[in-house]
Amino acid sequence: MSSLVDKMEEEELECPNSTSEKRYFPESLDSSDGDEEEVLACEDLELNPFDGLPYSSRYYKLLKEREELPIWKEKYSFMENLLQNQIVIISGDAKCGKSSQVPQWCAEYCLSVHYQHGGVVCTQVRKQTAVQLALRVADEMDVNIGHEVGYVIPFENCCTSETILRYCTDDMLQREMMSSPFLGSYGVVILDDVHESSIATDVLLGLLKDVLLARPELKLIINCSPLLVSKLSSYYGNVPLIEVKNKHPVEVVYLSGAQKDSFQSILRLIFEIHHSGEEGDIVVFLACEQDIGKAYEIVCQEGSNLNPDLGELVVVPLYPREKCALFKPMDETEKKCQVYPRRVVLTTSSGESLIWSNTVRFVIDVGVERRRVYNPRIRANSLVTQPISQSQAEIRKQILGASSSGKLFCLYTEEFASKDMRPLKPAEMQEANLTSMVLFMKRIDIAGLGHCDFMNRPAPESLMQALEDLDYLAALDNDGNLSEFGIIMSEFPLDPQLSKSILASCEFDCVDEMLTIAAMVTAPSCFLHLPHGAEEAAMTCWETFLHPEGDHFTLINIYKAYQDTSLNSTSEHCVEKWCHDHFLNSSALRMADVIRAELLEIIKRIELPYAEPAFGSKENNLNIKKALLSGYFMQIARDVDGSGNYLMLTHKQVAQLHPLSGYSITKKMPEWVLFHQFSISENNYIRVTSAISPELFMQLAPQYYFTNLPPSESKDILQQVVDHLSPISTIKKEQKMCEKCPETTEQRCTLQ
Numbered sequence: 001m002s003s004l005v006d007k008m009e010e011e012e013l014e015c016p017n018s019t020s021e022k023r024y025f026p027e028s029l030d031s032s033d034g035d036e037e038e039v040l041a042c043e044d045l046e047l048n049p050f051d052g053l054p055y056s057s058r059y060y061k062l063l064k065e066r067e068e069l070p071i072w073k074e075k076y077s078f079m080e081n082l083l084q085n086q087i088v089i090i091s092g093d094a095k096c097g098k099s100s101q102v103p104q105w106c107a108e109y110c111l112s113v114h115y116q117h118g119g120v121v122c123t124q125v126r127k128q129t130a131v132q133l134a135l136r137v138a139d140e141m142d143v144n145i146g147h148e149v150g151y152v153i154p155f156e157n158c159c160t161s162e163t164i165l166r167y168c169t170d171d172m173l174q175r176e177m178m179s180s181p182f183l184g185s186y187g188v189v190i191l192d193d194v195h196e197s198s199i200a201t202d203v204l205l206g207l208l209k210d211v212l213l214a215r216p217e218l219k220l221i222i223n224c225s226p227l228l229v230s231k232l233s234s235y236y237g238n239v240p241l242i243e244v245k246n247k248h249p250v251e252v253v254y255l256s257g258a259q260k261d262s263f264q265s266i267l268r269l270i271f272e273i274h275h276s277g278e279e280g281d282i283v284v285f286l287a288c289e290q291d292i293g294k295a296y297e298i299v300c301q302e303g304s305n306l307n308p309d310l311g312e313l314v315v316v317p318l319y320p321r322e323k324c325a326l327f328k329p330m331d332e333t334e335k336k337c338q339v340y341p342r343r344v345v346l347t348t349s350s351g352e353s354l355i356w357s358n359t360v361r362f363v364i365d366v367g368v369e370r371r372r373v374y375n376p377r378i379r380a381n382s383l384v385t386q387p388i389s390q391s392q393a394e395i396r397k398q399i400l401g402a403s404s405s406g407k408l409f410c411l412y413t414e415e416f417a418s419k420d421m422r423p424l425k426p427a428e429m430q431e432a433n434l435t436s437m438v439l440f441m442k443r444i445d446i447a448g449l450g451h452c453d454f455m456n457r458p459a460p461e462s463l464m465q466a467l468e469d470l471d472y473l474a475a476l477d478n479d480g481n482l483s484e485f486g487i488i489m490s491e492f493p494l495d496p497q498l499s500k501s502i503l504a505s506c507e508f509d510c511v512d513e514m515l516t517i518a519a520m521v522t523a524p525s526c527f528l529h530l531p532h533g534a535e536e537a538a539m540t541c542w543e544t545f546l547h548p549e550g551d552h553f554t555l556i557n558i559y560k561a562y563q564d565t566s567l568n569s570t571s572e573h574c575v576e577k578w579c580h581d582h583f584l585n586s587s588a589l590r591m592a593d594v595i596r597a598e599l600l601e602i603i604k605r606i607e608l609p610y611a612e613p614a615f616g617s618k619e620n621n622l623n624i625k626k627a628l629l630s631g632y633f634m635q636i637a638r639d640v641d642g643s644g645n646y647l648m649l650t651h652k653q654v655a656q657l658h659p660l661s662g663y664s665i666t667k668k669m670p671e672w673v674l675f676h677q678f679s680i681s682e683n684n685y686i687r688v689t690s691a692i693s694p695e696l697f698m699q700l701a702p703q704y705y706f707t708n709l710p711p712s713e714s715k716d717i718l719q720q721v722v723d724h725l726s727p728i729s730t731i732k733k734e735q736k737m738c739e740k741c742p743e744t745t746e747q748r749c750t751l752q
Contacts, residue, residue: 059142069097081240092244094398106188107165117187123170125196127153130167132355170200181447188219195225197427206452227391251407280361281343288370292346312341320350367412374433376465378651383681389425427456438466442482443490501631508623512613519596520555524588538583546662550690633701658685
């Protein structure tokens with residue numbers, strides 16, 4: 001009964017088919033003498049079948065809004081197809097309601113069969129969308145978030161064992177298949193945003209073919225854009241298709257010549273819209289993250305000179321890896337204003353699948369994006385600016401779908417859209433590093449599902465490089481199957497190289513420090529995007545955290561300082577202020593804290609050794625470098641001229657240290673560095689670097705990896721190091737390995 005009180009939250013319940021304005025309370029709270037007339041009840045009170053409690057008045061209000069969605073008229077057709085078929089494809093535009101309504105209908109189906117086959121899971125490509133949808137659907141179903149409806153995203157689980165409908169990122173459902181290959185907890189699986197063509201979604205599409213054969217009772221629903229229907233139909237065969245049309249037209253304005261100076265065109269359009277007095281927010285799709293920062297500064301600077309009578313212009317930079325807390329409904333203060341504040345949201349392609357408010361009336365699209373394309377030959381990403389696809393352009397247009405007066409400004413021509421834009425977005429499977437995917441497929445092969453028929457075939461060269469890297473990392477045995485060590489690596493939701501470093505830290509007694517490094521490099525950058533003019537003050541603050549051994553050690557210093565501040569602060573506000581004063585991203589540090597806690601749980605669950613922290617000692621510093629090198633020996637560079645021009649060991653690309661590197665700040669450039677990340681672009685920066693010695697590299701890198709390196713001056717220097725190494729010291733090192741490592745070769749932890 002107490003849950004009923006919580007649900008009512010002291011609000012008046014409006015009973016359907018009743019004009020009574022009485023308030024209804026549970027009988028257990030009635031203090032009368034038991035007279036039935038004193039017990040307030042409503043015979044027509046409708047109960048929510050998912051929790052057994054009466055519907056609130058808000059449920060009926062939201063139900064009316066749901067019934068206006070384009071998808072709603074297809075409910076009967078969908079439920080009929082769901083009953084009679086194992087696979088159903090739904091093709092619909094953005095904002096038609098398929099991502100929020102179809103999962104609810106599937107929950108109704110599971111309820112009708114008493115959950116005998118399980119609940120409902122709906123995948124999303126981006127975690128922000130999974131959280132947003134779960135919150136919205138819980139509200140529409142009139143249930144509690146985290147109970148009947150929940151979400152699972154990397155390093156955050158807001159579900160219970162009784163959750164009926166869960167939203168999750170596609171990679172989290174993929175990971176769930178490692179422990180439950182046939183997804184026995186679910187009666188319906190919904191793959192949403194399939195047109196995004198992420199690696200995890202492609203893997204799920206392939207694996208679910210076999211799962212559906214093994215479980216005839218399992219239902220698969222695929223939500224996609226219209227342009228992908230024919231490809232999906234040929235992949236899955238003749239399956240039912242439900243097409244949903246959005247009825248709202250959008251005015252599209254093509255601006256020829258605007259691409260030559262897109263920033264000036266964007267500025268002109270923003271201020272023209274603002275001066276026109278037309279109501280509505282503006283969303284601007286830019287090519288990359290750097291453009292967001294540049295546009296933010298320009299619009300803020302120019303906007304400060306606007307006439308205040310036009311209303312406030314609020315500029316919101318939405319960076320790709322940050323959570324979206326945008327487009328809340330206007331609060332009462334804003335509604336009472338005679339002139340609403342206009343929001344200008346600056347985003348990239350990552351904003352395409354977010355849930356946008358109906359207050360958006362204008363979209364400005366530059367028509368290009370900067371993509372990361374992985375080159376397996378040099379084991380590095382290239383940042384390539386390409387035209388967006390026709391499907392992406394359509395999705396950006398559909399953000400305005402619910403706005404009868406919406407207007408899309410394209411900073412390109414119709415000819416560009418038809419000739420230079422390909423129909424579909426390139427599949428991530430064909431452009432990304434596949435090492436993590438191959439490790440997963442090797443793991444799932446244990447359950448007999450490893451031979452996957454991919455809708456988007458991966459490049460053979462990328463597959464070979466991934467297998468080679470896993471072999472170097474000792475994740476494979478002599479037969480090419482996962483070694484016992486590889487199985488342990490797959491338990492960590494991390495890049496295989498980072499997993500290897502964590503396991504190596506068990507050997508070198510620095511697990512505590514390595515977990516902190518892993519959490520900090522996995523979370524978004526802890527450094528704030530600096531406004532113009534704040535660089536000098538920020539560098540002064542960051543210098544206090546610098547560690548002479550390198551950036552990995554600096555990250556430990558920052559995390560420890562954040563932890564100390566959190567422990568000694570009386571409120572979260574104090575921690576936020578400390579982060580702000582030190583130009584640090586508080587949300588990124590909170591995320592690092594969560595990631596570290598989960599990694600520690602995995603360490604404990606699989607009973608790996610965990611030494612007491614000893615950060616600061618010379619021995620500990622050396623051990624951390626050994627652990628890092630055990631995983632990142634393929635990411636080494638040498639300063640070839642003493643001026644900070646670093647040549648990669650594996651190829652002939654030259655790079656510079658990132659400006660936020662401690663070595664860049666102190667101007668002390670080490671000769672040899674280990675780096676965490678490198679992308680080929682106009683700057684060619686290597687990020688998160690720490691100094692190493694060639695002797696340490698030769699001790700820890702596999703011999704056959706060194707042998708396979710291309711000829712170079714750096715390799716000759718390393719060969720000289722090998723020639724000067726004492727044979728006696730090498731024998732002692734191997735004896736020490738044998739004492740610490742298990743006897744079986746499959747369980748080699750760090751050294752090979």
